[in-house]
Amino acid sequence: MTLVRDLISQGLQMLLVLLLAPLLTGFIRKLKAQLLRRQGPPLLQPYRDLVRLMRKEVVLAEQASWLFRVIPYIIFAGTWVAASLVPTFGSGLLFSWSADLIAIIALLGSARFFLALAGMDVGTAFGGIGSSREVMIASLAEPAILITVFAVAMIAGSTQLSTIAEFMGSSAVGLRVSLGLALVALIIVAIAENGRIPVDNPATHLELTMVHEAMVLEYSGRHLALIDLSSQLKLLLYVSLIACMFMPWGAAEPRAGNLALAVGALTYIGKLMTCGILLAVFETSIAKMRVFRIPEFLGAALMLALLATLLRFVSGSL
Amino acid sequence: MMHAALWSVAVLLALAPAGIALSMLKHGSAILYGACLVVTSALVAIAILNLLDPAHPVLNATLPIGLPWLGAHFRIDPLAAFFLVVVNLGGAAASLFALGYGRHEDSPGRVLPFYPAYLAGMNIVVLSDDAFSFLVAWEFMSLTSWALVVSRHREAENVRAGYVYLLMASFGTLALLLAFGVLGGGGHYDFTAIRAAHPSAGVAGAVLLLALVGAGSKAGVVPLHAWLPLAHPAAPSHVSGLMSGVMTKVAVYGFVRIVFDLLGQPEWWWSMVVLAVGGITAVMGVLYALMQHDLKRLLAYHTVENIGIIYIGLGLALAFNAHGMPSAAALALTAGLLHVFNHSVFKSLLFFGSGAVLNATGERDMEHLGGLIHRMPQTAFAFLVGCVAISALPPLNGFVSEWLTFQAILLSPQLPSWGLKFLVPAVGALLALSAALAAACFVKAFGISFLGRARTEAAANASEADSASLSSMLFLALLCLIAGILPGIFIDSLAPVVSTLVGVSMPHQIGLDWLTVVPIAESRSSYNGLLVFLFVTFTGTLAAYAIHRLASDKLRRAPPWDCGYPDPDPAIQYTASSFAQPIRRVYGTTVFAAREIGEMPPPGSAAPARLHVELHDLIWEALYAPIAKVITFATERINILQFLTIRRYLTLVFVALVLLLLVLAI
Numbered sequence: 001m002t003l004v005r006d007l008i009s010q011g012l013q014m015l016l017v018l019l020l021a022p023l024l025t026g027f028i029r030k031l032k033a034q035l036l037r038r039q040g041p042p043l044l045q046p047y048r049d050l051v052r053l054m055r056k057e058v059v060l061a062e063q064a065s066w067l068f069r070v071i072p073y074i075i076f077a078g079t080w081v082a083a084s085l086v087p088t089f090g091s092g093l094l095f096s097w098s099a100d101l102i103a104i105i106a107l108l109g110s111a112r113f114f115l116a117l118a119g120m121d122v123g124t125a126f127g128g129i130g131s132s133r134e135v136m137i138a139s140l141a142e143p144a145i146l147i148t149v150f151a152v153a154m155i156a157g158s159t160q161l162s163t164i165a166e167f168m169g170s171s172a173v174g175l176r177v178s179l180g181l182a183l184v185a186l187i188i189v190a191i192a193e194n195g196r197i198p199v200d201n202p203a204t205h206l207e208l209t210m211v212h213e214a215m216v217l218e219y220s221g222r223h224l225a226l227i228d229l230s231s232q233l234k235l236l237l238y239v240s241l242i243a244c245m246f247m248p249w250g251a252a253e254p255r256a257g258n259l260a261l262a263v264g265a266l267t268y269i270g271k272l273m274t275c276g277i278l279l280a281v282f283e284t285s286i287a288k289m290r291v292f293r294i295p296e297f298l299g300a301a302l303m304l305a306l307l308a309t310l311l312r313f314v315s316g317s318l
Numbered sequence: 319m320m321h322a323a324l325w326s327v328a329v330l331l332a333l334a335p336a337g338i339a340l341s342m343l344k345h346g347s348a349i350l351y352g353a354c355l356v357v358t359s360a361l362v363a364i365a366i367l368n369l370l371d372p373a374h375p376v377l378n379a380t381l382p383i384g385l386p387w388l389g390a391h392f393r394i395d396p397l398a399a400f401f402l403v404v405v406n407l408g409g410a411a412a413s414l415f416a417l418g419y420g421r422h423e424d425s426p427g428r429v430l431p432f433y434p435a436y437l438a439g440m441n442i443v444v445l446s447d448d449a450f451s452f453l454v455a456w457e458f459m460s461l462t463s464w465a466l467v468v469s470r471h472r473e474a475e476n477v478r479a480g481y482v483y484l485l486m487a488s489f490g491t492l493a494l495l496l497a498f499g500v501l502g503g504g505g506h507y508d509f510t511a512i513r514a515a516h517p518s519a520g521v522a523g524a525v526l527l528l529a530l531v532g533a534g535s536k537a538g539v540v541p542l543h544a545w546l547p548l549a550h551p552a553a554p555s556h557v558s559g560l561m562s563g564v565m566t567k568v569a570v571y572g573f574v575r576i577v578f579d580l581l582g583q584p585e586w587w588w589s590m591v592v593l594a595v596g597g598i599t600a601v602m603g604v605l606y607a608l609m610q611h612d613l614k615r616l617l618a619y620h621t622v623e624n625i626g627i628i629y630i631g632l633g634l635a636l637a638f639n640a641h642g643m644p645s646a647a648a649l650a651l652t653a654g655l656l657h658v659f660n661h662s663v664f665k666s667l668l669f670f671g672s673g674a675v676l677n678a679t680g681e682r683d684m685e686h687l688g689g690l691i692h693r694m695p696q697t698a699f700a701f702l703v704g705c706v707a708i709s710a711l712p713p714l715n716g717f718v719s720e721w722l723t724f725q726a727i728l729l730s731p732q733l734p735s736w737g738l739k740f741l742v743p744a745v746g747a748l749l750a751l752s753a754a755l756a757a758a759c760f761v762k763a764f765g766i767s768f769l770g771r772a773r774t775e776a777a778a779n780a781s782e783a784d785s786a787s788l789s790s791m792l793f794l795a796l797l798c799l800i801a802g803i804l805p806g807i808f809i810d811s812l813a814p815v816v817s818t819l820v821g822v823s824m825p826h827q828i829g830l831d832w833l834t835v836v837p838i839a840e841s842r843s844s845y846n847g848l849l850v851f852l853f854v855t856f857t858g859t860l861a862a863y864a865i866h867r868l869a870s871d872k873l874r875r876a877p878p879w880d881c882g883y884p885d886p887d888p889a890i891q892y893t894a895s896s897f898a899q900p901i902r903r904v905y906g907t908t909v910f911a912a913r914e915i916g917e918m919p920p921p922g923s924a925a926p927a928r929l930h931v932e933l934h935d936l937i938w939e940a941l942y943a944p945i946a947k948v949i950t951f952a953t954e955r956i957n958i959l960q961f962l963t964i965r966r967y968l969t970l971v972f973v974a975l976v977l978l979l980l981v982l983a984i
């Protein structure tokens with residue numbers, strides 16, 4: 001019986017992230033527009049876009065290979081699996097042991113690897129520019145987040161996300177300098193990984209400034225829908241990750257009752273909204289960086305994360 | 319078993335002279351490579367049976383050859399058995415690949431005799447159980463591989479590669495010779511005696527450094543890697559695969575054998591040296607690789623990175639072992655050895671892929687390739703699997719060994735030594751950085767060579783590789799997948815190796831639910847490659863089915879969009895160097911003293927603007943060039959001695975005699 005319950009809980013989580021991801025993006029878009037005194041698209045616009053794209057035919061470049069057509073599914077599957085392994089409303093997930101935090105990050109790394117390949121498949125100049133910048137950003141962001149994970153994992157004594165979430169929710173954590181540093185590093189990486197301002201602009205089509213959009217320039221129809229959905233899932237994943245590690249309040253314990261699950265779900269929505277508001281405000285108040293300023297921005301994250309890890313190595317209580 | 323193994327090696331040795339005769343025949347190469355395939359497969363079977371035998375038998379044999387009072391000692395213990403698997407699996411795959419690839423050899427007489435001898439040499443290094451046979455086999459392995467490196471001696475570049483390789487190989491053997499000389503100080507050169515005699519701390523430290531230099535120079539540890547990216551690509555591709563995938567592992571074997579087995583309990587500072595060397599090697603190797611546009615040289619530099627990762631694992635194992643944490647040491651050593659196996663698989667695969675490309679197009683330069691996925695779909699698929707595996711991405715095998723290394727690093731706050739407390743996180747950061755850069759490197763390698771549009775006529779007219787080459791590559795690709803999704807089997811078969819070296823092994827993995835890998839405890843960390851693979855496959859297929867069924871499956875081919883400016887000229891595409899430009903700018907300015915000089919034509923002129931990129935190999939310039947300068951200077955001075963008159967020679971001899979007598983008298 002518990003197994004069935006756990007399975008349902010895991011399945012619910014998978015559906016939940018899939019359904020919520022476009023909403024979060026729509027929410028941020030709407031909010032950003034309103035901060036700029038614009039009306040903004042309706043909250044549900046991302047869903048409509050996805051449905052419309054799915055129904056359209058795919059216009060495929062003549063020289064595109066089979067890999068180009070398979071990659072959207074690989075990216076979507078990798079991101080969805082990764083997103084459904086991050087605790088959202090409750091920490092007990094049936095399959096959370098199948099991939100720990102390092103593996104989740106590596107799964108996202110696989111998705112990015114294929115996306116960068118997709119950018120190079122058609123053999124256009126824009127695809128190449130996007131891919132080469134993406135791997136440069138990733139070469140800094142990935143170590144930064146891995147070291148952040150080191151810091152957190154050493155404090156929690158585990159790389160298992162459910163265990164970390166439970167530990168962070170318990171009173172054993174206390175206030176630690178290293179956790180603060182790790183949070184800042186994680187936020188910087190999350191901004192870079194999701195291609196938000198100041199690293200990349202998700203709304204841009206100004207050719208020379210784009211990274212993510214340049215890689216997916218040749219995609220259309222259902223392929224584009226999958227890639228858009230994947231990036232929305234990725235944003236949701238990072239927000240959930242920050243929420244479950246640094247805002248663990250209200251999350252349901254494993255095997256909790258229905259009430260606790262409902263509370264967990266409500267607080268989760270609240271956390272998503274909080275992070276969405278913060279992101280929208282941050283994005284409207286800052287300008288995009290030049291590409292070669294990004295290494296400094298991400299280098300800061302790397303150094304903060306390393307500092308957090310070193311503090312943990314030096315002292316058990318910092 | 320022991321006799322079967324020795325007989326197989328003897329057959330390989332006998333195949334070497336047969337190779338001379340076979341190179342005259344029309345199907346000679348097929349016969350030779352077929353024979354090598356059979357013998358190496360037999361050796362793989364012998365080694366696997368030995369490794370999986372629950373009794374873990376240690377087999378010994380002594381042959382009356384070599385030094386008359388010593389004889390030649392041979393031994394198969396779990397460590398040797400594991401490396402026999404690595405050597406002969408690589409050997410079998412290379413032989414299978416060469417069944418097709420070797421047909422295109424211009425001068426088979428320069429390759430066929432040395433190939434089986436080279437395989438035999440690597441096997442004897444692993445089998446030998448005394449310092450004399452070890453060194454002789456080591457040198458034999460170096461010389462036969464040198465012969466293969468210069469098999470295309472008409473290209474000046476290859477001759478230089480062979481020269482540098484020969485110098486570095488002799489230097490490495492010299493260091494090992496000194497190491498064994500110090501170790502067997504009492505005249506006992508068989509390993510059993512060395513093991514029994516516990517060397518003093520100073521002697522052991524000296525041996526560690528000598529082994530690091532001697533075995534490290536063969537493995538390609540920075541800064542002793544200089545020969546590797548020259549020599550590995552120069553050989554025929556199946557031999558490149560062996561040199562990069564297998565011979566560097568034989569060097570790792572030498573290091574492990576001396577440091578973990580012969581030296582006994584490690585000192586605290588050993589691990590610091592090994593860890594620092596490993597971390598620097600990993601990052602420098604991948605940065606060098608990123609700057610290359612020659613596909614085979616890129617792969618060779620990337621071997622340097624992976625050797626760094628392996629040494630990080632070994633260094634961690636030494637650190638834990640020195641501080642009495644055997645189970646953590648077992649985890650770190652397992653990670654290192656698993657990476658030895660994994661790297662030998664995917665690096666062989668990638669070199670074979672580059673060989674297939676070289677065969678099909680005659681090009682090693684990525685700037686002249688492109689679009690090969692259309693012309694060589696199966697090679698492209700196998701190469702892609704290798705790229706994903708080497709970039710340490712789940713669910714393939716490279717990720718498993720790096721994940722285990724990360725888990726070992728996470729255990730290190732418990733280490734009491736302050737030096738290690740600062741060094742280990744830094745090494746962890748270097749490891750993470752090298753993993754991310756490796757992914758960038760292989761997006762470049764695959765993207766530029768196989769994707770996009772063909773940049774030259776040769777690339778546009780390439781044809782798929784032959785079936786023998788393909789089956790070898792696809793077999794290795796399958797192995798990458800199996801080792802990635804069922805790592806528990808591989809970790810368990812490493813258990814006897816690890817427990818003979820550090821006393822304990824990792825917890826038993828087979829039999830855990832769903833074949834999960836749990837290095838320490840489930841609450842701490844676990845990874846299940848099988849489930850991740852199944853989940854990703856399932857969700858991907860589900861998405862594809864649902865969308866095609868419920869939404870739309872229409873598709874239309876059209877010219878590319880490219881923001882409205884599509885250009886039919888393939889030169890518009892990103893090249894290997896332009897792809898690496900952002901990374902060159904971020905890391906290269908310090909590491910390579912990289913400079914970009916843009917030359918703009920004067921206003922009004924229609925001349926093209928030019929961009930010059932200047933890269934410096936700082937290690938070569940700081941370390942090798944001065945040494946070469948000193949040697950050249952000294953030899954030029956001494957050169958006068960060759961042109962003296964007989965009178966002066968006689969005087970010289972007389973003076974030398976008087977001096978020696980004086981020394982004796984005092």
